[in-house]
Amino acid sequence: MIQSQASSSSKLLYSRGVKQILQICVLLCIASCASEPEKVSSPNLLGSWKSDFDSTTLTCEDTGLFTLSFTGPKTRAIVGDYTFDGKMLTFRNRPETKLCVDETGVYEIKIDGALLIARKVKDNCPLREKQMDHSWTRVKAAGVGSSSVPPTEK
Numbered sequence: 001m002i003q004s005q006a007s008s009s010s011k012l013l014y015s016r017g018v019k020q021i022l023q024i025c026v027l028l029c030i031a032s033c034a035s036e037p038e039k040v041s042s043p044n045l046l047g048s049w050k051s052d053f054d055s056t057t058l059t060c061e062d063t064g065l066f067t068l069s070f071t072g073p074k075t076r077a078i079v080g081d082y083t084f085d086g087k088m089l090t091f092r093n094r095p096e097t098k099l100c101v102d103e104t105g106v107y108e109i110k111i112d113g114a115l116l117i118a119r120k121v122k123d124n125c126p127l128r129e130k131q132m133d134h135s136w137t138r139v140k141a142a143g144v145g146s147s148s149v150p151p152t153e154k
Helices: 002-034 126-132
Strands: 047-051 057-060 065-069 078-084 088-093 104-112 115-123 135-141
Touching: 065 126, 078 126, 088 115, 088 126, 104 126, 115 126
Parallel strands: none
Antiparallel strands: 047 057, 047 135, 057 065, 065 078, 078 088, 088 104, 104 115, 115 135
16 A cells, blocks of 8 residues: 555656656747847948938947937937848837837848848838838948948949
8 A cells, every 4th residue: 555655656746747847848949939039130231320311320230239319309219139131121129118119120121332221011110110211321330440331332
């Protein structure tokens, strides 16, 4: 009888342990699916760009961070993460922006020397959409202390 109880007890412990391990595995799988997209940057995109629409500045860092800095005293910058595959630029605002948090904006990008042309594919964030759907001129290339404008490709 005692051996039977011990056997049942170890089976119960074993099944609880297995359940916990399976739960942890499932949670890790879910977390990996919900994690941030892989950051992809292009040297052509990195640096600072000035909007030909209203002088807003877009800065794209090699860390996958972007900043939209507006002209005007009472306007807060939009800060978020981006990915770029060489053609499609995807934005997602960070929570500290407090504007369109986790809203994804997708733009088709064409870069020709110091000119960037953005065309909206999908964006539900009105302020970001208003700013992005225009042409931009490079004001600072990527790199520490770099302020040169790369030559136009021929």
